Amino acid sequence: xxxxxxxxxxxxxxxxxxxxxxxxxxxxxxxxxxxxxxxxxxxxxxxxxxxxxxxxxxxxxxxxxxxxxxxxxxxxxxxxxxxxxxxxxxxxxxxxxxxxxxxxxxxxxxxxxxxxxxxxxxxxxxxxxxxxxxxxxxxxxxxxxxxxxxxxxxxxxxxxxxxxxxxxxxxxxxxxxxxxxxxxxxxxxxxxxxxxxxxxxxxxxxxxxxxxxxxxxxxxxxxxxxxxxxxxxxxxxxxxxxxxxxxxxxxxxxxxxxxxxxxxxxxxxxxxxxxxxxxxxxxxxxxxxxxxxxxxxxxxxxxxxxxxxxxxxxxxxxxxxxxxxxxxxxxxxxxxxxxxxxxxxxxxxxxxxxxxxxxxxxxxxxxxxxxxxxxxxxxxxxxxxxxxxxxxxxxxxxxxxxxxxxxxxxxxxxxxxxxxxxxxxxxxxxxxxxxxxxxxxxxxxxxxxxxxxxxxxxx
Amino acid sequence: xxxxxxxxxxxxxxxxxxxxxxxxxxxxxxxxxxxxxxxxxxxxxxxxxxxxxxxxxxxxxxxxxxxxxxxxxxxxxxxxxxxxxxxxxxxxxxxxxxxxxxxxxxxxxxxxxxxxxxxxxxxxxxxxxxxxxxxxxxxxxxxxxxxxxxxxxxxxxxxxxxxxxxxxxxxxxxxxxxxxxxxxxxxxxxxxxxxxxxxxxxxxxxxxxxxxxxxxxxxxxxxxxxxxxxxxxxxxxxxxxxx
Numbered sequence: 186x187x188x189x190x191x192x193x194x195x196x197x198x199x200x201x202x203x204x205x206x207x208x209x210x211x212x213x214x215x216x217x218x219x220x221x222x223x224x225x226x227x228x229x230x231x232x233x234x235x236x237x238x239x240x241x242x243x244x245x246x247x248x249x250x251x252x253x254x255x256x257x258x259x260x261x262x263x264x265x266x267x268x269x270x271x272x273x274x275x276x277x278x279x280x281x282x283x284x285x286x287x288x289x290x291x292x293x294x295x296x297x298x299x300x301x302x303x304x305x306x307x308x309x310x311x312x313x314x315x316x317x318x319x320x321x322x323x324x325x326x327x328x329x330x331x332x333x334x335x336x337x338x339x340x341x342x343x344x345x346x347x348x349x350x351x352x353x354x355x356x357x358x359x360x361x362x363x364x365x366x367x368x369x370x371x372x373x374x375x376x377x378x379x380x381x382x383x384x385x386x387x388x389x390x391x392x393x394x395x396x397x398x399x400x401x402x403x404x405x406x407x408x409x410x411x412x413x414x415x416x417x418x419x420x421x422x423x424x425x426x427x428x429x430x431x432x433x434x435x436x437x438x439x440x441x442x443x444x445x446x447x448x449x450x451x452x453x454x455x456x457x458x459x460x461x462x463x464x465x466x467x468x469x470x471x472x473x474x475x476x477x478x479x480x481x482x483x484x485x486x487x488x489x490x491x492x493x494x495x496x497x498x499x500x501x502x503x504x505x506x507x508x509x510x511x512x513x514x515x516x517x518x519x520x521x522x523x524x525x526x527x528x529x530x531x532x533x534x535x536x537x538x539x540x541x542x543x544x545x546x547x548x549x550x551x552x553x554x555x556x557x558x559x560x561x562x563x564x565x566x567x568x569x570x571x572x573x574x575x576x577x578x579x580x581x582x583x584x585x586x587x588x589x590x591x592x593x594x595x596x597x598x599x600x601x602x603x604x605x606x607x608x609x610x611x612x613x614x615x616x617x618x619x620x621x622x623x624x625x626x627x628x629x630x631x632x633x634x635x636x637x638x639x640x641x642x643x644x
Numbered sequence: 645x646x647x648x649x650x651x652x653x654x655x656x657x658x659x660x661x662x663x664x665x666x667x668x669x670x671x672x673x674x675x676x677x678x679x680x681x682x683x684x685x686x687x688x689x690x691x692x693x694x695x696x697x698x699x700x701x702x703x704x705x706x707x708x709x710x711x712x713x714x715x716x717x718x719x720x721x722x723x724x725x726x727x728x729x730x731x732x733x734x735x736x737x738x739x740x741x742x743x744x745x746x747x748x749x750x751x752x753x754x755x756x757x758x759x760x761x762x763x764x765x766x767x768x769x770x771x772x773x774x775x776x777x778x779x780x781x782x783x784x785x786x787x788x789x790x791x792x793x794x795x796x797x798x799x800x801x802x803x804x805x806x807x808x809x810x811x812x813x814x815x816x817x818x819x820x821x822x823x824x825x826x827x828x829x830x831x832x833x834x835x836x837x838x839x840x841x842x843x844x845x846x847x848x849x850x851x852x853x854x855x856x857x858x859x860x861x862x863x864x865x866x867x868x869x870x871x872x873x874x875x876x877x878x879x880x881x882x883x884x885x886x887x
Contacts, residue, residue, distance in 0.1 A: 198832035207836055215815070222788065231791035500789065502819045506836045539830060541823030541837075542692060544780035548789035561692065568694030577829075581695045588653065588689075589701020591682040598657040618828040622835035623866025626658040633656045633663035637679045641667075 193539040197507030211505040218499040220448025239553035242490035252395040259398025263460040270472045273303035295409035296320040297389025301515035319408040334509025337495035386412030390423035399459035403452040418466045426489040441551035445494040490552040497546035519546035523559040534572035537563035602628040650718035653685040665881040666719040680709035688726040692824045707733035716746040721778020724748040754797045766886045767807035771850035774817040775857035813844040822863035
C-alpha cells in the first residue's frame with residue numbers, strides 16, 4: 186500500500202487509457218447524482234435542512250469537548266465501554282486489545298470509513314486476525330485485494346461481469362453468471378456463515394447522540410445489525426466529529442443523509458445502539474486522528490462537519506473521470522482532498538489540485554461545507570509549505586514577473602503569436618500537454634490592445 | 645457613467661474579437677467605455693495554482709489601472725470572480741473599492757444597465773455552456789444542485805436575440821474541465837471532461853456553443869478543432885453584437 190507514489194494526475198491518466206470505461210464510470214455516478222437531485226427537489230425545505238444541519242454542526246464544532254464528555258458519561262451509564270484514541274495507531278491497538286482479551290481471531294465488520302482511514306484491516310491482518318467485511322461492496326473489493334474506491338459505493342468501479350468472475354473464483358459461483366440478484370444471493374450465503382460463527386462485530390458510527398449516549402448506524406443491507414446481534418462483542422469505531430447534541434437532531438440529519446448519498450428517502454436500516462444486550466459487551470472507540478488539529482485550522486475546520494454521504498464524489502466531474510483509487514486515500518473525491526492534507530500535507534499535496542474548483546461539491550453538500558473554497562486554500566498552504574513541484578514554482582514566478590510588467594506582457598504576447606503563425610508545427614508539438622487532445626487557438630495578427638489603440642482615441 | 649473595460653490577458657492576445665464585441669455592445673447601449681492600456685492579467689493563473697502570494701504585481705497593476713471609474717466590466721466570469729474575491733493591492737482601500745465595482749459583462753447588462761431589449765439577430769442553434777465561476781461563483785444563473793427558483797442572466801439576454809434557437813444540453817451545468825492550469829497538470833481528466841461537454845452539445849444538434857467565459861470556450865474549441873467538429877464557439881458578447 187505504501188509503495189504507491191504516483192500522483193493523482195498520473196493515476197487518473199492511467200484510468201483514462203480505457204475511455205469507454207471512464208464514460209461508463211462517469212455515467213453510473215451521474216445517475217446517482219440525478220437520483221439525489223430528484224430526491225432533494227421533492228423537499229421544498231431542502232435548503233433549510235442543509236442550513237440547519239450546518240448550523241447544528243457549527244455548534245458541535247464549537248462545543249466538541251463538552252459534548253464528547255457528556256456522551257461519554259451517558260454511554261458509560263448505559264453500560265457501554267468507552268475508549269479514547271489519539272490517532273490511528275492507538276485506535277488499532279485498542280481494537281486488537283479487545284480481541285486479544287477475548288482470544289478472538291475471526292471477526293466481521295460492517296462499513297466504517299474510520300477503520301479504512303486507520304488501516305485497521307491491514308493492521309489486523311498482520312496480527313493474524315481474519316476480518317470479513319460484510320457490506321457487499323466492501324466484501325467485493327476485499328476479495329479482490331483492493332480498498333474501496335468510494336465511501337458509500339465501495340465497488341462502484343467494478344462491472345457486474347467482473348464481479349461474476351470474482352465470485353466464481355472465490356465463492357464458487359458458476360462461471361459466466363453475472364446476474365446481480367444471483368450474485369447477491371451467493372454473497373448472502375457466504376456471509377451468513379460468517380455472521381453465525383463470529384463472536385466480534387465491528388461497526389462504524391454515523392451519529393452519536395450526546396444527550397442519550399446512544400449511537401446510530403445506517404446501512405442498506407442490515408449487515409451491521411446482523412453482525413452485532415449475532416455476536417458477543419460489538420466494537421463501534423467513530424471519529425470524534427460524529428457527535429450530535431440531541432436525539433431530535435437526527436430528524437434533520439437522517440433526512441439529508443440517504444437523499445444526498447443515493448437519492449433514497451432514508452437508509453433501509455437506521456439502527457440505534459444504546460446499551461449492550463444481556464450477556465453482550467459493547468465498546469465504543471472515540472478517535473481523534475488529526476481532527477483536533479483540523480479543528481484548530483480556521484480555514485479548514487468546517488470539513489469536520491462531513492457526514493460521509495459521498496454526494497460530493499458523485500457530482501464531482503473530476504472524481505467521476507479519475508476513479509476513487511487515483512486519490513490514494515480512504516476518503517476520495519473532493520471531501521477526501523480537503524481532509525487528507527491535514528493528516529500528511531506532503532504525501533497528499535497533489536489532491537487539492539485534482540479539481541477545477543467548479544464548486545458543484547459545495548452545492549450538493551448536505552452540511553454546506555465550503556469544499557471548493559477549502560481546496561483553493563489548501564493549494565496556498567501546500568505551496569507556502571514548499572510541497573509544490575519546483576518546476577511549477579519556477580514557471581509561476583516567471584509568469585507572475587511577466588504579467589506584472591505591461592511592456593513585457595505585450596512583447597511576450599506578440600512574440601508568442603508570431604511564433605505560432607510562423608512555426609505552427611513547433612507550437613503544436615504533442616509533447617505540450619495542451620496539445621495532446623486539443624488544438625491551440627488560431628493566433629490573431631493583432632491583440633485587442635493593438636486594435637483599440639488604432640480604432641479608439643480616448644484612454 | 646464612466647466604465648473601464650477589463651479584457652483578460654488571453655482574450656487580449658487570442659480572442660480580440662471578443663473584446664471588440666464587448667466594447668461595441670457597451671458603446672451601443674450608451675456607455676462611456678475606456679480601455680486602460682497598461683492592464684495585463686487578474687492574477688488567477690498564479691492564485692489557483694497555489695501562488696496567490698505571487699499576485700502582488702498583478703494586483704497593484706489592477707489598482708493602478710482601474711481606480712477612479714464608476715464600474716469595471718469584463719467579458720469573463722472567472723477573472724471577474726477572482727478580482728472580486730482576491731484583489732488585495734498595496735492600497736487596500738482602493739482594492740476594496742474595485743472589488744465592489746467590478747462586474748461580469750452579462751450581469752452588468754442585466755443588473756446595472758437593466759437591459760430589456762437588444763437589437764441583435766442570430767439565426768443559429770446555440771447551446772449555452774454555464775461556466776462554473778460565473779454561475780456558481782457570481783450567481784449568473786441558478787445552479788442545478790440547489791432547490792431554488794430558476795433564473796439565468798445570460799439566457800435572459802440571449803432571449804432578446806432574434807431568430808436564435810437556444811438548446812439545452814443534457815447536463816445543464818457540468819464543468820468543461822478547463823480549470824486554469826488544471827488543463828495541463830491534469831491533462832487526461834481535463835481533456836475527457838471537455839470531450840464529454842462537446843459531445844453533449846453535438847448530440848443536441850447545436851451549431852454554436854456560447855458562454856460567458858472564453859477560457860472554457862477556448863478549451864472546448866481546441867477539442868472540437870482536433871476532432872474536426874463542425875461546431876464553433878462564440879462568446880455571448882459576439883452573439884449579442886450580431887445583426
